[in-house]
Amino acid sequence: MSPQESLSENDFQRLFAMEAEGRLDALVDQLLELEKGGATPEVVAALFREAHTIKGGAAVVGMPHVARVAHALEDLLEEVRRERRGVDTALIDAVLAGVDAIRTLIPLAVAGQEHEEAAFDAEQRLRIAVGGPPVVADKAAAAPDVAVPAPSSPAPSPVAPPVPPLASPAVPEPGPPPAPAPEHHPADGSLEAHGAADGAAGHAEPARATATEMLQIPVHRIDELVRLIGEASAATLRLGSALLERLERDPSSLTEYRDLIRSLNELQELALHARMIPVMSLAPRLRRAVRDLARETGKEVRFETRGEDAEIDRGVLERLADPLLHLVRNAVDHGVEAPDERRRIGKPAEGTVRLHAMQLGSEVVIAVSDDGRGIDITRVRETAGRTDHSAIEMDDEAALYLIFRSGLTTATKVTGVSGRGVGLDAVRASLNAVRGRIEVRSDPGIGTEFRIAVPITMTTLRCLVIKAGGQAFAIPLHSVRAVLPPQPSAMVGGRAMTMLDGRPVPISSLSAVLGTGNGSHGPAVVVAGLTRSHAFTVDELVDQRDVVVKGLGELLPRLPAVAGAGVQPDGSILLVLEAAGLIERARRMDGGDRSQEAASGGGHEEPVPQPAASILVVDDALTVRELQRSIFENAGYRVRVAVNGEEALAEISHERPDLVLTDVQMPRMDGFELTEAIRKQAALASLPVIILTSRGSDEDRRRGLECGADGYIVKSGFDQSALLSAVERLLGADR
Amino acid sequence: MAGAPTPRVVSGQLALLIPVGSDTYAVALETVREVVVDPRVTQLPTSPAVVRGVFNLRGDIVPLLDTGLLLGLRPVTEEPYAVLVETPHGTAGLVATDMPLTVRLNESVGRSDIEGTTETYLVADARLAVALDIPVLLSPARIAQ
Numbered sequence: 001m002s003p004q005e006s007l008s009e010n011d012f013q014r015l016f017a018m019e020a021e022g023r024l025d026a027l028v029d030q031l032l033e034l035e036k037g038g039a040t041p042e043v044v045a046a047l048f049r050e051a052h053t054i055k056g057g058a059a060v061v062g063m064p065h066v067a068r069v070a071h072a073l074e075d076l077l078e079e080v081r082r083e084r085r086g087v088d089t090a091l092i093d094a095v096l097a098g099v100d101a102i103r104t105l106i107p108l109a110v111a112g113q114e115h116e117e118a119a120f121d122a123e124q125r126l127r128i129a130v131g132g133p134p135v136v137a138d139k140a141a142a143a144p145d146v147a148v149p150a151p152s153s154p155a156p157s158p159v160a161p162p163v164p165p166l167a168s169p170a171v172p173e174p175g176p177p178p179a180p181a182p183e184h185h186p187a188d189g190s191l192e193a194h195g196a197a198d199g200a201a202g203h204a205e206p207a208r209a210t211a212t213e214m215l216q217i218p219v220h221r222i223d224e225l226v227r228l229i230g231e232a233s234a235a236t237l238r239l240g241s242a243l244l245e246r247l248e249r250d251p252s253s254l255t256e257y258r259d260l261i262r263s264l265n266e267l268q269e270l271a272l273h274a275r276m277i278p279v280m281s282l283a284p285r286l287r288r289a290v291r292d293l294a295r296e297t298g299k300e301v302r303f304e305t306r307g308e309d310a311e312i313d314r315g316v317l318e319r320l321a322d323p324l325l326h327l328v329r330n331a332v333d334h335g336v337e338a339p340d341e342r343r344r345i346g347k348p349a350e351g352t353v354r355l356h357a358m359q360l361g362s363e364v365v366i367a368v369s370d371d372g373r374g375i376d377i378t379r380v381r382e383t384a385g386r387t388d389h390s391a392i393e394m395d396d397e398a399a400l401y402l403i404f405r406s407g408l409t410t411a412t413k414v415t416g417v418s419g420r421g422v423g424l425d426a427v428r429a430s431l432n433a434v435r436g437r438i439e440v441r442s443d444p445g446i447g448t449e450f451r452i453a454v455p456i457t458m459t460t461l462r463c464l465v466i467k468a469g470g471q472a473f474a475i476p477l478h479s480v481r482a483v484l485p486p487q488p489s490a491m492v493g494g495r496a497m498t499m500l501d502g503r504p505v506p507i508s509s510l511s512a513v514l515g516t517g518n519g520s521h522g523p524a525v526v527v528a529g530l531t532r533s534h535a536f537t538v539d540e541l542v543d544q545r546d547v548v549v550k551g552l553g554e555l556l557p558r559l560p561a562v563a564g565a566g567v568q569p570d571g572s573i574l575l576v577l578e579a580a581g582l583i584e585r586a587r588r589m590d591g592g593d594r595s596q597e598a599a600s601g602g603g604h605e606e607p608v609p610q611p612a613a614s615i616l617v618v619d620d621a622l623t624v625r626e627l628q629r630s631i632f633e634n635a636g637y638r639v640r641v642a643v644n645g646e647e648a649l650a651e652i653s654h655e656r657p658d659l660v661l662t663d664v665q666m667p668r669m670d671g672f673e674l675t676e677a678i679r680k681q682a683a684l685a686s687l688p689v690i691i692l693t694s695r696g697s698d699e700d701r702r703r704g705l706e707c708g709a710d711g712y713i714v715k716s717g718f719d720q721s722a723l724l725s726a727v728e729r730l731l732g733a734d735r
Numbered sequence: 736m737a738g739a740p741t742p743r744v745v746s747g748q749l750a751l752l753i754p755v756g757s758d759t760y761a762v763a764l765e766t767v768r769e770v771v772v773d774p775r776v777t778q779l780p781t782s783p784a785v786v787r788g789v790f791n792l793r794g795d796i797v798p799l800l801d802t803g804l805l806l807g808l809r810p811v812t813e814e815p816y817a818v819l820v821e822t823p824h825g826t827a828g829l830v831a832t833d834m835p836l837t838v839r840l841n842e843s844v845g846r847s848d849i850e851g852t853t854e855t856y857l858v859a860d861a862r863l864a865v866a867l868d869i870p871v872l873l874s875p876a877r878i879a880q
């Protein structure tokens with residue numbers, strides 16, 4: 001690695017500062033264009049793209065507060081782009097104020113100075129600007145209004161930014177909202193209130209939520225909604241099979257049927273989304289715990305959060321509260337050293353505990369890290385060795401995990417909070433209950449990081465229920481690509497194949513793969529793992545259901561094909577299958593002939609000693625591109641870059657990379673178009689494509705997967721290892 | 736394994752006798768959570784052969800294990816009773832092919848050489864009961880074999 005490529009986070013921040021300067025200039029240019037010539041879609045789209053790119057860059061280089069302001073700006077412009085908000089002087093002023101605020105904030109962020117409150121204020125101003133009178137029930141009101149009047153109440157001061165510090169972040173209410181006041185808890189000081197605002201106002205639909213009104217809906221009503229949508233989906237599915245059986249008409253050939261299914265899926269996603277809340281809504285509680293414990297133990301600790309975008313099912317998050325509280329307390333109590341000790345070893349007196357959340361595929365990864373003394377592995381080994389001799393022999397990695405055993409503590413004195421050796425085992429047990437995993441890494445003298453990975457929704461996993469070998473199984477709907485009527489299959493090189501969308505897909509009998517029967521000749525369910533699809537014939541389709549998925553406990557080995565099980569209302573147990581494990585199993589059983597796989601688009605085999613895999617990074621933002629280049633090169637990959645889809649295609653045809661990592665918003669050809677273009681070429685059918693975006697909207701995610709991407713990652717932080725592990729997983733599975 | 740030590744069978748103690756085919760096994764009564772009659776078992780495909788399946792115990796999902804196979808002996812063919820025992824890794828069910836009974840154990844009549852068991856006891860009707868070593872028998876590693 002040449003030295004200039006091993007850049008530090010701060011170097012990237014400076015690089016970003018330079019890039020942002022140019023983008024902000026471009027934004028102002030476009031804005032003046034807008035003021036003169038009205039809102040042509042091109043100009044609005046360009047504006048939106050600039051804001052979006054700034055947001056992504058800021059998030060990636062670790063400037064969450066700047067990212068939030070840019071996010072608000074993006075949301076405001078999104079409203080204009082969707083013609084839900086007209087262009088008027090107030091809008092132009094608000095955007096200009098936002099631009100200036102970002103300009104002011106970036107140098108502060110680079111210098112490491114406090115700018116959170118200023119950012120918060122700027123963000124609020126932008127949010128307020130979104131709300132024009134007609135945005136009450138957005139969809140109903142949106143269509144007819146073209147020229148929307150300016151927000152009647154507190155118009156942002158024209159060119160604002162010397163943002164005053166915020167005494168009480170109460171949001172001025174725009175217009176006359178009849179509903180209860182916007183969710184704000186100006187309860188305990190500005191920091192806490194800020195955290196609460198993060199949580200309550202959220203980032204899912206913040207534009208409308210914060211600025212207009214929030215409805216407080218009892219969770220059970222949403223649950224009921226979800227259930228009814230599920231029933232409607234199930235009825236539709238039954239209608240489909242009735243069509244097939246009685247009229248011999250393949251329902252998927254009917255546009256109307258497909259439209260209905262699509263609408264139902266969207267409806268469902270939306271309803272499920274309504275139950276999601278930001279992970280960071282826990283931040284105020286954790287911050288308080290850190291502060292209290294630091295005071296109690298005479299330590300100086302700063303609490304940092306990142307990943308304001310990451311959201312998770314409310315039920316899952318509730319169960320994470322205690323484990324996270326425990327980890328954060330451990331970090332303060334065991335991790336961070338006393339100030340004088342820190343000074344003595346050349347660390348800043350103030351320690352840092354960081355909470356970092358990131359959405360990665362269908363999981364949220366939450367890391368709790370500290371810059372303290374790290375875990376003393378020798379001591380762990382000794383302590384555990386007293387009761388278990390095998391501990392003495394373990395390597396460091398294995399020994400580290402001994403800390404999750406019950407009764408183990410290495411703390412020399414028992415404090416009020418930790419050191420009793422009850423805890424980490426309880427943390428692991430609580431995580432098991434939500435199908436979560438925990439990992440730990442520790443560097444002596446440098447710090448410790450605990451990483452929790454949990455599925456975004458656990459309380460309910462939407463599943464397709466089928467029967468195979470006489471037994472009912474649930475397949476998570478997010479991994480179901482299609483359901484096909486009983487299929488003719490052709491043997492290709494000793495392997496059964498069927499066709500889906502004009503492409504061959506391997507097909508197996510589900511009961512044969514599971515070893516519960518000889519085979520089924522009913523419909524086929526096509527499931528998609530990370531990199532491949534596979535069709536499984538079943539006896540029959542039963543319905544769609546929400547399944548509360550539980551783990552199978554610690555006693556049983558991990559079964560890759562089984563994700564967990566749910567207890568049904570009648571008391572029976574429904575097993576939930578795991579697409580990736582199932583596909584892997586089917587492939588292994590097919591065994592012998594792998595030569596057809598390349599032709600099937602299923603993958604390609606390579607010799608075990610692998611040459612450095614090559615990754616094509618496609619992003620129009622210089623900062624992000626270089627950041628990713630540095631991350632991957634440091635990890636031993638070969639990296640090429642392209643600035644947009646067109647250039648990427650040219651690069652690919654020049655030399656096929658092993659994986660493509662692309663941004664969404666880019667000029668000329670965006671990430672979706674690029675993915676589609678790649679998928680259209682037979683030779684590239686198996687080329688893994690990951691879409692990396694700072695926009696975590698459902699719509700984008702669905703589009704990403706629809707156009708054939710293998711992964712969809714929401715970037716919300718400088719999180720190398722999460723990105724790397726996603727890439728490794730894809731390459732690993734494919735190689 | 737760490738955790739509260741699982742009580743083992745010793746003479747003079749109350750034990751639950753678990754009939755499996757023509758054999759009888761014993762576990763310390765205090766490790767037994769309850770006995771379920773005719774558990775409704777869901778097969779767990781791809782799991783090791785010792786796992787008969789899983790069943791629902793008031794909302795918890797509990798694995799049911801083939802007591803015979805666990806000991807390296809003949810597998811059971813039915814599961815009329817499940818004896819729920821606490822292990823360091825959670826609750827598990829052991830198949831009993833006949834009604835389990837509680838007895839107070841006499842003196843041990845000798846060590847048992849089956850792996851995962853400890854002593855042999857003489858119980859009523861001149862039957863021999865072999866005491867199970869739950870932490871050894873019901874360890875994840877052994878089940879995964």
